[in-house]
Amino acid sequence: xxxxxxAAYDGNALAGPLSEVFAVEVTTAVGRCRGCGTxxxxxxxxxxxxxxxxxxxxxxxxxxxxxxxxxxxxLWLDLSxxxxxxxxxxxxx
Amino acid sequence: xxxxxxxxxxxxxxxxxxxxxxxxxxxxxxxATLVLDVPGWPGHLAGQHVDVRLTAxxxxxxxxxxxxxxxxxxxxxxxxxxxxxxGEVSSFLVGDAASGDSMEVRGPVGGWFVWKPExxxxxxxxxxxxxxxxxxxxxxxxxxxxxxxxxxxxxxxxSVRGPxxxxxxxxxxxRVGEDSDLDVTLIYxxxxxxxxxxxxxxxxxxxxxxxxxxxxxxxTCYVCGPTGFVETVANLLIFLGHDPSKxxxxxxxxxxx
Numbered sequence: 001x002x003x004x005x006x007a008a009y010d011g012n013a014l015a016g017p018l019s020e021v022f023a024v025e026v027t028t029a030v031g032r033c034r035g036c037g038t039x040x041x042x043x044x045x046x047x048x049x050x051x052x053x054x055x056x057x058x059x060x061x062x063x064x065x066x067x068x069x070x071x072x073x074x075l076w077l078d079l080s081x082x083x084x085x086x087x088x089x090x091x092x093x
Numbered sequence: 094x095x096x097x098x099x100x101x102x103x104x105x106x107x108x109x110x111x112x113x114x115x116x117x118x119x120x121x122x123x124x125a126t127l128v129l130d131v132p133g134w135p136g137h138l139a140g141q142h143v144d145v146r147l148t149a150x151x152x153x154x155x156x157x158x159x160x161x162x163x164x165x166x167x168x169x170x171x172x173x174x175x176x177x178x179x180g181e182v183s184s185f186l187v188g189d190a191a192s193g194d195s196m197e198v199r200g201p202v203g204g205w206f207v208w209k210p211e212x213x214x215x216x217x218x219x220x221x222x223x224x225x226x227x228x229x230x231x232x233x234x235x236x237x238x239x240x241x242x243x244x245x246x247x248x249x250x251x252s253v254r255g256p257x258x259x260x261x262x263x264x265x266x267x268r269v270g271e272d273s274d275l276d277v278t279l280i281y282x283x284x285x286x287x288x289x290x291x292x293x294x295x296x297x298x299x300x301x302x303x304x305x306x307x308x309x310x311x312x313t314c315y316v317c318g319p320t321g322f323v324e325t326v327a328n329l330l331i332f333l334g335h336d337p338s339k340x341x342x343x344x345x346x347x348x349x350x
Contacts, residue, residue, distance in 0.1 A: 006320050007320060008345075009344065009345065010342065012158075012203050012343050015158075015202035015204070016144040016156075016158055016199055016200070016202045019106065019199065019202045020106070020199075021106070025204035027202075027205050043203070043204075043206065043343075044205075044342070
């Protein structure tokens with residue numbers, strides 16, 4: 001999909017697929033874009049999908065931060081667009 | 094399980110669990126509330142959602158994410174689904190699903206677009222169409238904190254095309270009548286009922302000024318609806334001086350979730 005097209009979803013749509021592999025709710029975590037350095041909660045990403053997979057782009061520069069694809073046996077997770085992911089442990093009581 | 098009840102189960106890894114439809118209740122001609130019985134449901138926070146997966150007899154599966162519409166009642170949860178054109182899952186759920194049908198759910202999921210009853214500050218809710226669903230969950234869980242407690246004042250601005258598209262209409266009217274700390278304003282974009290105080294039209298900065306909270310009161314703002322609606326409202330709120338970190342948004346596809 002064209003990066004200029006309006007994103008149909010946001011990072012809230014990543015919560016379900018990521019909940020299968022992360023032991024914590026990860027859409028509240030803050031990812032730093034490797035391209036422009038913007039820090040954003042994953043819930044705020046612009047998300048394209050649903051098929052063939054989910055692509056989450058930086059709200060600052062549209063760089064791809066997250067790609068998730070699910071096959072019958074595997075979940076592919078590409079976080080290479082992020083230079084760091086900060087998970088607030090104090091939230092996890 | 095006390096810990097899960099407090100946290101909304103934010104720590105637990107999710108897997109698909111079996112669910113059974115107990116009731117399907119029409120809300121409008123194209124939206125319905127589904128009550129599901131989910132053994133082992135860990136509880137949730139207002140604003141969280143749940144993924145629903147249907148399996149056809151030939152094994153074909155389709156999953157979609159829906160906002161939880163109400164606080165959990167034990168192992169019973171409610172979602173409200175808006176049928177979208179050509180939506181294979183939403184059309185089935187709204188029009189064809191029957192009590193006793195089996196499906197699978199995964200959740201609760203999401204932790205950002207949530208409201209917790211211990212937050213006592215003012216809240217502005219802005220809904221476009223079926224974006225009202227997670228906001229209704231917030232209104233309902235605020236109510237569950239019980240009268241006599243220091244409840245957060247809520248204002249809901251709810252944009253719909255016309256009167257026939259209002260979801261939860263009677264319940265909202267009842268709640269406003271009973272609760273001086275809840276205000277609800279309807280924005281009609283195409284057809285307004287007779288006597289409506291506001292002419293039809295899309296939500297504007299005047300609406301947010303007249304029916305929302307002043308930025309100085311530092312309300313938490315929750316905005317949910319189609320992408321264009323959410324971006325417009327979030328930008329207007331920032332222009333009005335609201336702290337961007339207190340504006341929480343959730344958008345669903347161009348035509349619906």
